[in-house]
Amino acid sequence: MSSAPVVEKTPDDSSKLKTFLSILRKFVGVTDIASVRFSLPAQLLEPRPNLEYWNYLDRPETFASIGKSDDELGRMLEVLRFWFTKDLKYIKGKPCKPYNSTLGEFFRCSWEVPDFIPEESNLPGVDAEKENTAKDENEKVKISYLTEQTSHHPPVSAFYIDCAERGVSARGFDQLSAKFTGTSIRVSPGQHNLGIFVNIEKRDNEEYQLTHPHAHLGGLLRGALSVTVTDTCYMTCPKTRMKAILQYMEEGWIGRTQNRLEGVIFRYDPDNDTTTKTKDVRESDILARISGSWHGKIYYTPAGSKEAILLIDITPLFPAEKEIPPSETQLSNESLKFWSEVTNAITGKQYTEATKLKQDIEERQRQRAAERKEQEIEWKPRFFTGAVTPLGKPELTEEGQKVLEGIRAGNYTLEESSVQGA
Template sequence: MANDDLSNDHPTTPLDDDAPGPPISVPDSGDTGEGGKIKMIVQLVKKCLGVKDIAAMRLSLPASLMEPIPNLEYWHYLDRPDVFAAINDSDDPFERMLAVLRFAFTKDLKFHGKVCKPYNSVLGEHFRAHWDIIPVAYSDSAQPSSPLLFSHSTSSALADPPTVASETASVKSGKSFKSSRSGLSFASKPGKSPSTAPTSLAQEDATAQMSQLNLNDASSGTSPLRVVYVTEQISHHPPVSAYYATCPDRSLELAGIDQISAKVSGTTLRVSPGEFNQGLFVKITGGHGEGEQYNITHPVASVNGILRGSFYVTVGDSTIITCTGGKPGRKFRAVVEYKEESWLGKAHFLVEGVIHTVIDGDASHEEWTKVKHVPRSRVVAVFDGTWRGRIRWRRVGSGSYPKLTSSSSSSPIPTHATLPSSSISSPAASKADVSNVDEEYCTLIDLSTLSVIPKVVRPIEKQLPHESRRLWDSVTDRLLKKEFSDATREKVAIEQKQRDEAAERKKKGIQ
């Protein structure tokens, strides 16, 4: 997030030329309890009121407010790499769009829990990881629109679930390179509903099975897939990183530029994509969807409950998924609309959307960012639900069916006689206005049953000096020991070394 420079603890530290002016900071109260943290956060929010973009400024955070995990490790969009690897499983372009939509809903499972702040990245810092995953399976009667995912059932969730081992255990010691859980910074609280509950015993078994896979071990009867990931900090002011992931066995690539813009609006921290952030790009390099590229834009997120000390994330605006390239033929586009939450009452995390056809040479769809913008005659499927739980979908019209294959094996089967006529071009007021047909809904995905799949990271002693865990190892070690003053000094030393290196490059004229 923001550039949390702690140079205020060292008054003689020179300021960055790229970020002139003193940093906004709050003193460490010394109270490491929840009450002390809340007081510091409230002070910080008050100082940030009116700031146009917090992410582009120097923000000084006490070490006690930070989560012991590097920012590059935290943001990877692969909370469910198995769902990502399933994007190219079907030979039907509509089914592939459903798969991309499913991936878009699972890429940030960590948002469902407690909000914390990882530490920022320095220029040239990079992080590498991989996952060995069990491929998504499909039942004999189900099409790829109904995958069987490793999950924990709500019925098996324990009333008093066991504590999930923190990923910081492996970050700290480097002895175990298999993380017990990724997405630490939004770790769930025990004893909550299934959408926020820690991993159940059933999911722990699945997690263990995932983490013990070996690419040379075919004893399970299904060859595991490897998804690899690398990201690097490419700018310090403003903070910008680039990332790349691939699953070669499924001819899939994921790439993008990460940058955010953040500002305090009332009692809410509003986070939106920065100017260099154009979303995620999923490219299919072979197989069924060879040549296709899917652009998934980012919605706007808000951190709420700041003054109450009860932080939670809501999502607003829209996510647009656009397919380009690939074989000639029908193309699809999805509009995912996150419903506005009332500032009174409990958040519902509701979402609805449509999938519609795209006509070659017609760019009018680029203006359709809400469900109500999409003409009824172009809609082929609708979906709704909660992005922290179950999302359901159904077909509307025949446009989603393959032209050369029978639709009898797909569910639900539309009642074509009652579908909207193609002559109707007026936009729908909402998803529910698209069709009056009472068709059967299918589950697109149930996020309340899914947990983050652990990633594999090399031991710290085998990492390069600028790899995230090794670079921040001294800070992480002291944070985990609750030695916050020492953690602050280690953090300042790392940041000062970066400033010194930047000054040396400038002196030598090195870009």
């Protein structure tokens, strides 16, 4: 008869980081530690699946508001407002390491949110009276989300976001590249991660590509993790011939962290897009300037004006709660159910048991990969048409489309996957 798992002492954050750092030191000089196979002990992990943790809808109402403006500049500003809220989890909480996703694992959820945000009427092309009416009626919209781990080597997941009432959707591949410098981890988008592609169906299918900046995970030596960004990112819409460049400013050595950013929105030529720095944008092409703190208030100033208008105030915002399928309707390879035994062991402080369960999953995944290789079977995702294709913009399979429709309707019934990766 096996003995019950032992409840163990929970390591504090400082000792967790020391252990994590000792593991990372083995990878100094490795080009991409995200692609290296190594297993962390359970006590270093946040008891959350990566697919559930990693999404861009910390404030889904900003996504639902995209496309409301009748003005092209207004719509670019709506896209930027969504961009500034997508990573609230890092601003309001501490960075953490969730479970590595397994091949074929998937996650689905939704949000039902008011069809209104306070700064909505600050944008050109938005009918303030109409939006205030929507606020009074407390009208709500639903945003549906589906993501699947489509590749294990390299680790890539595909996602699709849909707000049917507003006619706005988004998709992309998530893949990270990470390099340990000795004092921090430099995180970059991987080769298959070309950003977030936002589509506004009701605006003649305007498509916006939002590219991710490089970030640094620091504080390893101090024992207090923090995320800093000192890079440039871009938002482009070929149909409106409009582009935004955002520059996350480098912090000074002395003084309080400001998390400042500056940017410009300007007219560009999609067929000859060579402008990569704000200083190189011609004054005559500028439509608006962006300024502020990505941890606080962000403003835009229209060309020809000196008045900075509030675009979004991050200060009072926190990540919104997800609506997830009832446990009894979740499949065995659906993230929360798939990792439930590991999660229960970690939350029960049974770290040795959790590590064993996690290693069992990893070994099962390796065995199934070896079997597919031996039988020359290529893995095919269930809800997306390709593991890393089409380039940057995953497409839903017929079954993936049905899953999204089910999320919208609150119908989560789904047959078990016939083939599983782990």
